Amino acid sequence: MTHEPFHRTHDDMLSERPAPLATVGVLGWMRANLFSSLANTALTILAIYLLWISVPPFLQWAIFDGQLYGEDRFSCTGDGACWAWLDQRIGQFLYGFYPSEETWRIDLALVLLFPALAPWLMENVPGKRYMRWFSVAYPFIATFLLVGGFGLTEVSTDDLGGFSLNLVVGLSGIVLSLPVGILLALGRQSRLPLIRWFSVIFIEVVRGVPLITLLFVSNIILPIFLPADVALNSVVRVIVMITAFASAYMAEVIRGGLQAIPKGQYEAAQAMGLGYWQSMRLIILPQALKISIPGIVNTFIGLFKDTTLVIVIGLFDILGIARAMVSNPDWLGLSSETYVFVSLFFFVVCYAMSRYSMSLERKLDTDQR
Amino acid sequence: MKIKALSGIAAVASVLAISGVTAPAHAATLDDVRAAGELKCGINTGLPGFAFTDDKGNWTGFDVAYCRALAGAVLGDPNKVKWVNLTGKNRFPALTSGEIDVLSRNTTWTLSRDVDLGFTFVGVNYYDGQGFIGRTALGAKSLKELDGASICIQTGTTTQLNLADFFRVNGISYEPVPIETNEEARKAYEAERCDAYTTDASGLAATRSTFPDPKAHMIFPEIISKEPLGPLVRQGDDEWADVARWTLNALINAEEFGITAANVEELAKGTDNPEINRMLGSEGSLGEMLGLSKDWAVHAIKAEGNYSEIFERYLGKNTSLALDRGLNALWSDGGILYAPPMR
Numbered sequence: 001m002t003h004e005p006f007h008r009t010h011d012d013m014l015s016e017r018p019a020p021l022a023t024v025g026v027l028g029w030m031r032a033n034l035f036s037s038l039a040n041t042a043l044t045i046l047a048i049y050l051l052w053i054s055v056p057p058f059l060q061w062a063i064f065d066g067q068l069y070g071e072d073r074f075s076c077t078g079d080g081a082c083w084a085w086l087d088q089r090i091g092q093f094l095y096g097f098y099p100s101e102e103t104w105r106i107d108l109a110l111v112l113l114f115p116a117l118a119p120w121l122m123e124n125v126p127g128k129r130y131m132r133w134f135s136v137a138y139p140f141i142a143t144f145l146l147v148g149g150f151g152l153t154e155v156s157t158d159d160l161g162g163f164s165l166n167l168v169v170g171l172s173g174i175v176l177s178l179p180v181g182i183l184l185a186l187g188r189q190s191r192l193p194l195i196r197w198f199s200v201i202f203i204e205v206v207r208g209v210p211l212i213t214l215l216f217v218s219n220i221i222l223p224i225f226l227p228a229d230v231a232l233n234s235v236v237r238v239i240v241m242i243t244a245f246a247s248a249y250m251a252e253v254i255r256g257g258l259q260a261i262p263k264g265q266y267e268a269a270q271a272m273g274l275g276y277w278q279s280m281r282l283i284i285l286p287q288a289l290k291i292s293i294p295g296i297v298n299t300f301i302g303l304f305k306d307t308t309l310v311i312v313i314g315l316f317d318i319l320g321i322a323r324a325m326v327s328n329p330d331w332l333g334l335s336s337e338t339y340v341f342v343s344l345f346f347f348v349v350c351y352a353m354s355r356y357s358m359s360l361e362r363k364l365d366t367d368q369r
Numbered sequence: 370m371k372i373k374a375l376s377g378i379a380a381v382a383s384v385l386a387i388s389g390v391t392a393p394a395h396a397a398t399l400d401d402v403r404a405a406g407e408l409k410c411g412i413n414t415g416l417p418g419f420a421f422t423d424d425k426g427n428w429t430g431f432d433v434a435y436c437r438a439l440a441g442a443v444l445g446d447p448n449k450v451k452w453v454n455l456t457g458k459n460r461f462p463a464l465t466s467g468e469i470d471v472l473s474r475n476t477t478w479t480l481s482r483d484v485d486l487g488f489t490f491v492g493v494n495y496y497d498g499q500g501f502i503g504r505t506a507l508g509a510k511s512l513k514e515l516d517g518a519s520i521c522i523q524t525g526t527t528t529q530l531n532l533a534d535f536f537r538v539n540g541i542s543y544e545p546v547p548i549e550t551n552e553e554a555r556k557a558y559e560a561e562r563c564d565a566y567t568t569d570a571s572g573l574a575a576t577r578s579t580f581p582d583p584k585a586h587m588i589f590p591e592i593i594s595k596e597p598l599g600p601l602v603r604q605g606d607d608e609w610a611d612v613a614r615w616t617l618n619a620l621i622n623a624e625e626f627g628i629t630a631a632n633v634e635e636l637a638k639g640t641d642n643p644e645i646n647r648m649l650g651s652e653g654s655l656g657e658m659l660g661l662s663k664d665w666a667v668h669a670i671k672a673e674g675n676y677s678e679i680f681e682r683y684l685g686k687n688t689s690l691a692l693d694r695g696l697n698a699l700w701s702d703g704g705i706l707y708a709p710p711m712r
Contacts, residue, residue, distance in 0.1 A: 073579075074689075088424040097426045158451075220462040311414060314454040320414060324422045324454075326552070327415035329689040333579025335552050 062340065072330035081337050085325065092321050093341070096161015102153060105145045106164050112141060113171075121356070139172075157235040161316040163345055168235070169317075170304040170349075173242040177303065178296065180243060181250025182289075186280065188255060199251070206248040212309050214241045219313040238310050246303040253299055257292035258284065290364050297357035301350045318342050398470050398602070398609035399443065399660055407449045410436035411469035414454040417575040418683050418690045419475050428452050431683040432473040434673040435494060435600055435617065439471060442616045442665040447672035461486055464603060471613055473600040475569075477527070482601075489607075491614035493599040494676075496696040496705065498592035499531050500570035502577060505587050507564055512541075512591045519544040521554045521563040531594040532567055555579070565589075569596060571684070571692060578689045612659055619666040621708035622648060623675035625699055630674035637667045648711045655711060676706070 018024070022031055034044040065080020069087065076082030095103045116138035119131040146168070148154040160168065187199030206214070218237040226232070261284055269279030289296070311320040322338035325331050402408050412432055413420040420430040437447035453469050464472045465487070475497075476482070478490040501512060501520075509515050512535075522529050524547045536543050546563040548554040555576050558566035568576070570592055577583050600617065602610050623629075626645050628636055637649040646652035650663035659665065673679050684692045698704025 079581075092422065092426050100425075216459060216462075220459060220466050220468070223466050223468060311454075312456055312459060314414070316414075316454070320454075321422075324415040327413075327417045327421035328423065329417055329421070329575065329578075332417055332575055332689060333555070335556070 073332065073334060081340075082334055083337060085331050085334060085337070086341075089321075089325055089331075092325070093162050093318055095164055096316055096321060097159040098155060098161070098164070099153070099159070102148075102155060105148075105152070109142045109145045110164075110167070112138065142168075157233055158315070160235060162321050163318045165235075165310065165315060165317045166304070166307045166345075169238055169242060169307045169310065172239045173246055173303050173307070174300050176239070176243040177246035177250050177299070180247035181299075182254055182285070184247055184251035185254035185258060188251065189258065202244075203248045203251050206244055207252070211242070211245045211306055212312055214245055215309060215312050217241075234313060234315060238313065238315065242303060242306060245306070246299055249299045249302070250296065253292050253295035254288060256295065257288035257290075260291050261287050290361075293357055293361050293364075297353055301353055304350060304353070305346060318345060398606050399612060402443055402470055406444065407451045408436060408440040408443060408471070409451045409453055409469045410439070411453045411455045411460055411463055411472040411474055412436065413474045414456055416475060416572075418571065418688065418692075420454075429683070431495065431679060432475060432600075434679045434683065435473045435620075436471065437672040438620055438669040439600075439613060439616045441668035441670075441672040442619070442661060443612060445662065445668050447668070461488075464488065464601070467603075470609070471600055471602050475598045476601060478597045478599055478601075487604045488601045489604045489610045490599050490601045491610055492617045492708075493597040494617060495571065495598040497569045497571050497596035497598050499528055499567060499594040499596065500573050500592050501565050501567045501589040502558070502573045502586055503565035503589060505585050509589075512589050512593075513539060515543065515565060516541045517543065518564040519546050519562075521546045521548055521558045521566040523548060523551050523554050523568065527594070528567060528569075535593040571690070574692050575690045578691065608660060612661065615659060615711070616665075616669050618708040618711065619648060619669050620676045620679070621699070621706055622711055623666070623670050624677040625701065625708070628670055628675055629678060630671055633667050633670045637664060644711065653712075 019028075021027060035041045060080070062081045065078050066083050067076045067078050067080060068083050070076050070082070070084030072084070073082055076084055091100060091103070095106055098106060115131060116135045119125050119128045119135060125131055144150065144152070146155070146160065147157060184199045184203055187195045188203065190196045190199070215238065218232075218241045219234070222232065222237070265283055265287065266279070269283040272279075274282065308317050308319045310317050311323075316324060319342055322335075322342050326333065326335050326338060410433075412428060412430075415421055416430070416432075418430060419432045420428060423429050433452075436450050436452075440450045441447040453463060455463050455469075455472070455474055460472055460474050460476065461482075463469050472488075473494075475495070477497075478493060482488055483490055501515075503509060503515070503518070507515075507518070509518075520532065520543050522532055522545055529545075529547070532543075532545070546557065548557050551568060551572070554566055554568070557563060558576075559580060566576070570588070573588050577586050577588065580586055600613060602613050623633075626642065626648070628645065628649070633649065636645055637651060639651040640646060643652060647655055648666050650656050650665070650667065654663075656663040656665045662668075673682070680694065680697065681687065684690050685694075686692075694702070694704060696705050698706060700707040
């Protein structure tokens, strides 16, 4: 025992100790995310201050001082928001001027929308094959429900309004503008001059004109061209114009995706002996569309919010209904309340779209960067 | 490729320009309305008192009532109206293109609209003018004492130009606070971003009634512009313009003769007053002259009552707009409302 090695050992394992308080839990998270540097700390404090001066007064106004019942605005005596109109006007906000005894048709169309969308939006839907047939039939079923005929009372599409009008126009535009946009994007890269020029002119002209002008043209100028007895349905006109507008943007978004695909992919498809459509369908588009998802959803959200522009051709979407309501002497001056209400609707729909696109991106993320 | 795109735009533009020139003239509007079985009436998308929706989703209001009366006169049923809601921008193209038969949308009668745009104003149903509202605390009794005040105005309207003219003529200074829409201007004034706020006088009373404490705000006595509002039709169809004009006159004359929605049926059976008899069709043939039925005026008045009844229902003392008749009183009551005789 003369030369003991200079090291120390433990006979037993060291017991685990918790991580330092400052790096775990709420405190650690805050340190890492909110106060990691001087600038971040300043921003955090500023954000907290802004929230502090805006959120409590808003909640006070909207909820704690808000008044939910009443005959008209004169029965709202408090300082808070006056929600009394909700009780009487909610039907108009949801269905517009649709006859109240027929609104179940809109409800039914909305309920049927879910099984129609499910096979396209979700995996693992039982009976996907048959469900897709239902999806194809859905536009006709929905049109029949909304417009009537064949036993149902006929309702003029001019009576369609409120949030259901936003949904009808927005969904039709979304469903139609994606395929049209894909075709335009492919057309712009086509080697056939006629198709290429048509796509370029369509995209540049439509994209270079404000949507409000397109709607205006569809409403005022088209009837002058057309013979007097051809009355184009105003909702159809809006859907056509919004679709055209969104497709032009969509085409450019997808073109961005197409250009991001390495040339090798095109050549590989050709080397496999695939024709143009096959290579697009099997090789190019699946990759290009995946890259374009954020841009596509961006366009969708923009399109959905653009549906409020239908007021310029005399259709009353949810925002138009709100404006018409605050012109009623009984409800004069309640614009803040109605705008808060309307923005809530838009936020829910647009946020849902954005969340769905994020989950889709995660699902399709093959880490090909 | 760029040149191609440009020439495409040029082609579209020239087609649009040509079509604008050759807009079809709609000659026999009266026949068109009869054939369609409904009157296509252009109204506002929402203006307090003049056009708004009730809780059941029906359009009502002062401008709406005129169209209901016209539908009564022409079709015998005030409900046979198709409402076309129009913004300030598309109201005139809608009338030109024939999308509507008559425009009843608080439109000021001016020379250029009458002559240059090719319309015929059939009369005035509301004499409006530009007024001001300000805080009582300012201590000003008239506009001339508003020197140096900040004033909220809606941009791009005649309101803005009238304001500039008035203050220049009177040599007073002011600080304009331009705001995009009327509703925002109201909000800005309420939030004390300006000392006073100007818009059509008919809108001021409505605005005042929305404030938490209406007594803290005063409407100034000066009206600085003339805004005669009235219905209009396309130029070139005099027969239809006559129908529209005399329906309005019938409503005004009905007030003068004390004919109301309640007693019109009774009076239509015949009275001792030949003027009433001619108007309501128990004597003479005024209806046939207009190309309408004998009892056209009965249906027009039955729709919403005479001028006074319509005014009181939508704008008058018992509404939250609480407007005075003022200029819009009959000539015999100190106003300037004067309809030509019906004989």
